[in-house]
Amino acid sequence: MDCKIARDALPLYFDGELDRTASREFEAHLDGCAICRVALIELDALRTTLRQDAPRHTAPQLLRKRLEKFAATQAREGAPIHPRRGGSAPRWLAHAASIALAFGAGGMAVTLWNSPRHASELAQTSMHSQLARDLFASHWRALAAASPVDVISTDRHTVKPWFEGKIGIAPTVHDFAEQGFDLVGGRIDYAGDLRLPVLVYRHGQHLIDVFVLPDTAAMASAATIAESGYRIDPVKIGTQNAAIVSDMDAGEMARFAQLLAAAR
Amino acid sequence: MSRLRGPIGRCRRVTTATSPTLVGELALHHLDAAYNLGRWLLGNEHDAADAVHDAFVRATRAADTYAGGSARAWWLAIVRNCCLARLQSRKREMRHVSLDGTTGDDDGPARSALERLLPHSEADDVEELLDQAQRRARIARALDALPPEFREALILREIEAFSYREIADVLQIPIGTVMSRLARARALLHKTLGGNAASEVTHGL
Known part of the structure; x- marks a missing residue:
């Protein structure tokens, strides 16, 4: 250099x-x-x-209390989830929407696959949908980026310690090149506040992200989530919770999931 | 000031749902970050608190516009938009007063810095307190003198430790622009503070 x-x-x-x-x-x-x-x-x-x-100006307690109260009132009244749907959106909503859009590659809209009725169900579902959205967003960002990986390696002995050095997690890494799924490398991405290790594979023209999930953020439903030709399949790597995101068809996804589950 | 304004987005509906309750929790969790940004953008406590309050109401109502990515960046982007709106209306109300310079605290930076410092400090040495207050006043002046678009990038990076991607999301600018603004901000601040910044600190690189 x-x-x-x-x-x-x-x-x-x-x-x-x-x-x-x-x-x-x-x-x-x-x-x-x-x-x-x-x-x-x-x-x-x-x-x-x-x-x-230049010390951080911390929020005054008065403000914090006021907002907590406001949030509690909102929760009690069961504020509508889609208050302005279909109507003319106010300007700030347009702002916020444009901000939110900036996250998804190409501004793809993600549809929710469930419309819950009860509050507890709602909280659960939005957690899941949020995780799913984060995973889709991460996958699309990676596709749009110059390189979908931060460490390029076809050698699992390089990828695993790289994660260990970066985030203190050493996920099980296997190369399935013989079965047609080439290990490309790894990266670290965010889902909410979580930093997740992502193993990246290639199968023909398809790029596959395998998100290694902590126990606290497991996909609750074992069902596939599909969106715009992309799919999320909750899987296990050995015993470790994970999720595959790719645009492969269902059969290939299932085959890859089997390979991962059998990995030790 | 116009350079600060983000692009006014196309209105497109994002059909996702995050519950207002979760957004409320998220916003409260990152309340200090929000308030700090507002305080540095608006220059006084009162406006910062009001802007954060506006942002909180908007965020809980716009919960369904969150579409992945860093959640705290989404929240701070809303806070920032509320701050910019407040700056705009302030500009309309007080057309004759310069906005970037002296509309902040009337007390003068030294006194307000001292007031900020006194209730929190555990030090009991008056000399040391005064010395620290002076240093803080000097840094605050130097930061306030930065163009706002440099100041906000620098605050998010150095004080809040946001990644480049998160800063880009808050400010709605490309990552390359984040990098150039940070570089300019650091160079300007380094120049303002002279070599003193380096000599005051013991470092072990």
């Missing part, structure tokens, strides 16, 4: 936005370049100053 490239990579490295390979290249450059070291120290000093002396 020459100094010019390193200078561009420096803030990315500092902000934790470089993948491991690039970080290592940058660190190798850093060892031999005093100019970049000084620049990095300056960034660090600025951050330390800001975190010490």
Whole structure:
């Protein structure tokens, strides 16, 4: 890595936005370049100053109480879920919708597959649908991105430790190249606040994301969720909960799920 | 100021449902982040609290517009829009007063910094308190002097530790623009604070 490239990579490295390979290249450059070291120290000093002396303004208790009360009242009155459906949306809703749209690749709308009646059911369903939406959104983002993986490797012995180093989870990684499902690599993605390891496979023209789910975020329903030609299948990798997202047909999805379930 | 405004979106209905209760929980969980952004954008406590309140009401009603991605970025994007709306109406009301400069606290930055500091600090050394208050006032002035679009990106990154993708989602700009704004903001702040920022801090890189 020459100094010019390193200078561009420096803030990315500092902000934790470089993948491991690039970080290592940058660190190798850093060892031999005093100019970049000084620049990095300056960034660090600025951050330390800001975190010490530009303290976060915390929300006043009065405001917090007011909002908690408002939320409680709303919950009691059972605020409508789709208050303005079909009507002319107010301007802020258009704003909010445009923000929300920015998340989904190409602004694809996700339809809910269930319309619950009871509050508890509702909470449950929206949790699931939210997870499903997050997984779809992550898959579509990855498809739209320059590369769907952060660590490129067909070697499971590279992918597994990469996750371990990044998020302290070491999912079981297998390559099913012989069965037609090539391991492409891995990335880390968000579902809500969760950082999930994603194993990426390729089957012919299809890209397959396998989201490794913590026990707390298991897909409650074992049913397939389909949307715009894409599907989510809840699966097990050995005993670990996971979900496959891809545009493969049902038969291929089932075959891949079987391979994963048998993996040890 | 016009550079701050995000694109006014096409109105398209997103048919997803997240319950208002869950949104309420999410918003309360990230209330400090929301308030901090509002405070730095609007310059005073009162407006920040009002803007966050507006945003909370909107978010719970617009729960069904959340379509995946970072939830806190979705919430802060709504907060930011409410802040911008407030800035706009303030501009209309007080056409003769500059918005970017001096409309904040009347007390002057040093005193308000001291007031912010005193109730929270465990230090009992008056000298040290004063010294810290002065440092804080200086940083606050330097941040307030930044163009708002740089200031908000920097606050989200350095104080709230948002990722580039989350900042892009809040500000509704491409990630490349996030990177260039952060770089400009850091360079400007570094220049304003001079070498002092570096010399005041002991670091072990």
